[in-house]
Amino acid sequence: MMDHRVVSDNGLASKPGGCTIDVRLPWYRALPLSTVRLEAVEIDGETIDPARVSFELEGEKLRPADLAARTDKWWYVLDSAFVHVDGKETPKGTSHDVAVTISFRPPYIMGLNRIVRTAKTLVAQ
């Protein structure tokens, strides 16, 4: 079951001027980023403006809107991606409600658009 796997356990990290969330692809196999969307990031009930969000995979930082063009970049199932949120500070040791919604269209299943939202209460590392 993948519903609880988008946000990793212990996946919230405090960063100067913001925070980072460790996220996983909620599917059994690797997919190209062109089939994946970062739909929403919520922290403590606030939906974060996408302009303040970036998506990092294998050291490359992308704007959420840039994923659609990346037919060449694949998200492997064992790799974490990192969602960086600017301007939302989560000091180390404090507890926060974190939810991330990812959708994807498996490129071999016509018409399927899978939407998975994982919400967890995490203590910032």
Added chain:
Amino acid sequence: MTDSTSGLKLGTTLYSMTPAFHGREYTFEQLVRKVAAENLGPGLEVVGFQSIKGFPVVTDEYAGWFKDLIAETGLTLSCLGINADIRIDPDKPMSDDESVTYHERQLEAAAKLGFPLVRYQYPAGPAVIERLAPAAERLGVKMGLEIHAPHHTQHPDVLAYREMYERVGSPMLGFIPDFGASARAVPPSFFEAQRENGIPEDLITLAQEFWHQEGDPYARRERYIAAAREKGYPDREIMSLVIIFGLFSRAAPESWAEIMHQVIHIHGKFFDFDDNGDEIAVDYARVLPVFVKGGYSGFMSSEYEGHMWNDADGFDKIRRHHAMANRFMAEAA
């Protein structure tokens, strides 16, 4: 239990252990070693895009490591799952030329890793697969179309492949029945998961009624949706049950006999067992003799898929599946 060179042989697909792998509880190597140590082979099936980062690119170094690992464990590579990813660009499906190239790279990876056959998917289309037959012959890798619910041997999509196979006459082209296509019930654990999500019992009963009716599954799905809306259920609840019409279907187990001479591998799909150790959704006492008596020679991968809705231990499930399969095969022999 079975002759080691012919007849129906057992095996495991690592797809069954998706939660443990995804959850980083076991590496690929640890899964392979555990399958061997627990005698859940001898067949070993792998999904390329799951088990191998960067697939279908396979370096010489990786291929060497992979083959050494398999040799050391004594397992036999049975099947590599490949994918018809024709919508990598969701707005612009691959051309046939691009799809041929995309599939050929996966066939080459299969050959390099030592797999005797691949599982391919129907969105590839008969025209693309026909063009790949020479590559399959050159590489010595057979190609099997997975017949997965809601498909069945007489479905128009499958008939198109059967006609192409007849015309081309290549020994490298075959079929891979998935037993979810010849189920007798929806797995009880699926509905248990839905109950835990607050889906009402009466709605589950309604969905089951339509699932058990005759006719095209997608037409039945539409009738179920209409009936549930008429009763006033919210769409969120109604839609949480619609996947039963695509994941499990009710072809007669005996219908597999039509294509028996072209069956090159089996997906022994399964979910839940009753107190006697029998699978509840798939009638193995009925379907296995079709293959044993039909003279099938090859592997059946135990393919547990309940992980779509729960995190049950895949190894425990496969142990039970092998015990059950051995029992029914002994009876059928």
